[in-house]
Amino acid sequence: MMQIIIEFAYTGSLSVTEDNVQELLVAANQFNIMNIVQACCDFLEEQLSPKNCIGIWHFTKFYSCSELQEKAYKFVLDHFEEVVSTEEFQDLTVEELSDFIESDDLNVRKESTVCEAVLHWITNSPQEREGHLLLLLSKVRLALMSQDDLGTTVMSRELVKSNAECSQMVMDIMDNKDHLTSPALVMRDSAARPRLPNAIMLAIGGWSGADPTNGIEAYDIRADLWVNLTNDEERPRAYHGTAFLDGYVYCVGGFDRQESFNSVRRLDLSTHTWQEVAPMHFRRYYVSITVLNGCIYAMGGYDGHVRLRTAERYRPDTNQWTIIPSMHDIRSDASCTTLNDKIYICGGFNGNECLETCEYYSPETDQWTVIAPMNSQRSGVGVVAYADCVFAVGGFDGSARLRSTEAYDPRTNTWREVSSMLTTRSNFGIEVIDNYLFVVGGFNGYTTSYNVEYYDAATDEWCEACDMEIFRSALSCCVVHGLPNMAEFTLCRDARPFLELELMAEEST
Incomplete structure (x- = not known):
């Protein structure tokens, strides 16, 4: 030594x-x-x-x-x-x-x-x-x-x-x-107080009733409750995408009834402040967003005039967007996810019909590759990587909102049906947290919804979770983790006014 x-x-x-x-x-x-x-x-x-x-x-x-x-x-x-x-x-x-x-x-x-x-x-x-x-x-x-x-x-x-x-x-x-375990006592008694989650799910923006919203809610999975974090100074947006990267939440593209955005806003979760970063090359709402290898990818969407097949990539270290090869299909209102260093995008609307087609992008080859189509046409679909597969959930097939769910296995290039959701929905938030697949809000064919449910691949079952406070569709969800101030985004375990909890208990009885 x-x-x-x-x-x-x-x-x-x-x-x-x-x-x-x-x-x-x-x-x-x-x-x-x-x-x-x-x-x-x-x-x-x-x-x-x-x-x-x-x-x-x-x-x-x-x-x-x-x-x-x-x-x-x-x-x-x-x-x-x-x-x-x-x-x-x-x-x-x-x-x-x-x-x-x-x-x-x-x-x-x-x-x-x-x-x-x-x-x-x-x-x-x-x-x-x-x-x-x-x-x-x-x-x-x-x-x-x-x-x-x-x-x-x-x-x-x-x-x-x-x-x-x-x-x-x-x-x-x-x-x-x-x-x-009643709401009035759950935080008082140490035998019943939920533990803090090490990750939380944010539901951001969307369309609530007849107007876009700037509402932000955080889902505390241990308490099965939503916490409202809305910042009234932030501009409402819907049909946008969100991504969590390096302690920031990025809101990409979207629409506020009057304007389609190419702007990108970034929320610093340590200070709860927003800032503008570099805009995309294209205006995009009904956009598909995901993260791969420290970069944000934006694909397809609608610019207010035409639907797009273009795609671009954002690097936070240079604060620049770069055009990447276009997809095979024009896609707005599709959904995408990352699995095994590839970006999978499924479904959407091309201006004439809802799509069942799917493809993936490999940064290694800088190419898009067509894969097996889904069993159903799905626009306003939710797509997420879960249990080593790509799950496609719900959506609109051109005539009705869906509750069916299917899973793609990249090893066999095949789709299989799994259990259907409890409720029909399109244009909802979707994320995986605590090894459950969550779907949040959306449009059920009649109205925007605050309903939340989750799927467990181990049992092939869907279960209800706590409703959001804000009913909305065209929202976007992301899971955030590793924050030093995580408790600020969860239900307070000790200091929450007991009166508020008691009122909740009275309302539920």
């Missing part, structure tokens, strides 16, 4: 490897050589994985690595479902495990995962750990678990049944679950 340090002092170069990183960090920390300490921390940060994050977190506690320590701690929270099955999980002390499972930031799709993790940790060394069961179980948000899970995952376990205090606590929660 001393040889490496001396060579660094003379040459300014350093080789950090898995074999030397820990010893090198210890030595550099002892001699207060912060450049080497930082290089080692950077290396360890790149190596973070579910298998080693607890070990790295423990290691950093003894050295000048506060930033890495914080990142390792957050990595455990963000990847808890994968961490619990690793060997290092058993190295946690009861105080450390308690701290993790008590956190609102713990990222778990189901609270039963937390309960199973606690029982797994205890049964690994029962004689030493059984005495901690009540403490740890009290940190689990048991009221968020279903009655079946409480019965099969918790009460059926001999570990719980043989502990009178624990079994009584679980029984009390089972008996009072409906009361604890």
